[in-house]
Amino acid sequence: xxxxxxxxxxxxxxxxxxxxxxxxxxxxxxxxxxxxxxxxxxxxxxxxxxxxxxxxxxxxxxxxxxxxxxxxxxxxxxxxxxxxxxxxxxxxxxxxxxxxxxxxxxxxxxxxxxxxxxxxxxxxxxxxxxxxxxxxxxxxxxxxxxxxxxxxxxxxxxxxxxxxxxxxxxxxx
Ligand SMILES: [Fe+2]
Ligand SMILES: [Fe+2]
Numbered sequence: 001x002x003x004x005x006x007x008x009x010x011x012x013x014x015x016x017x018x019x020x021x022x023x024x025x026x027x028x029x030x031x032x033x034x035x036x037x038x039x040x041x042x043x044x045x046x047x048x049x050x051x052x053x054x055x056x057x058x059x060x061x062x063x064x065x066x067x068x069x070x071x072x073x074x075x076x077x078x079x080x081x082x083x084x085x086x087x088x089x090x091x092x093x094x095x096x097x098x099x100x101x102x103x104x105x106x107x108x109x110x111x112x113x114x115x116x117x118x119x120x121x122x123x124x125x126x127x128x129x130x131x132x133x134x135x136x137x138x139x140x141x142x143x144x145x146x147x148x149x150x151x152x153x154x155x156x157x158x159x160x161x162x163x164x165x166x167x168x169x170x171x172x173x
Pocket of ligand 1 (some may be wrong): 049084
C-alpha cells in the first residue's frame with residue numbers, strides 16, 4: 001500500500017506519459033507530411049514506448065491497491081517547425097519529464113517509501129537513455145544539416161533506430 005499523496009503523484013505522471021505518447025504521435029504525423037518516413041517511424045516507436053511507460057505506472061498503482069484516476073490528456077502542439085526544432089522541442093519535453101520523475105522520487109524518499117523509490121529507478125535510468133538519444137540526433141542534425149542529403153541520411157538512420165526501439169520495448173514501430 002502506498003500513501004494517497006504518492007498515488008496522486010504517480011497518477012499525474014501517468015497523464016504526462018500519455019501526453020508524451022500523444023505528443024509523439026502528433027510529431028509522427030507531422031513528419032509524415034514532410035515525407036520523412038524514418039522520422040515518422042521513430043516518433044511512432046516513441047509513441048508506443050510512452051504508452052508502455054503509462055501502463056507500467058498504471059499496473060504499479062493496481063498492484064499497490066491504489067486508486068487509478070485518469071484525467072484528460074491535453075492536445076499536443078506540433079507547430080510548423082523544421083526537423084531540428086522538432087528534436088529540440090523533444091529534448092525540452094524529455095527534460096521536463098525527467099524533472100517530474102525526480103520530483104516524484106524525492107517525495108518517495110521523503111516518505112521512506114522504498115517500494116516506490118525502487119519502482120521509479122527504472123524511469124530515472126530510462127530518462128538518461130532517452131535524453132542521450134535525442135541529444136545525439138540533435139548533434140547529427142547540427143553537423144550534417146536538417147535539409148537535403150544530410151536530412152535524408154539522418155531520416156534513414158532514424159528508420160533503423162525505430163526498429164530497435166520496437167524490438168527493445170515490444171511496442172509496435
Ligand atoms: Fe516516458
Ligand atoms: Fe520519454
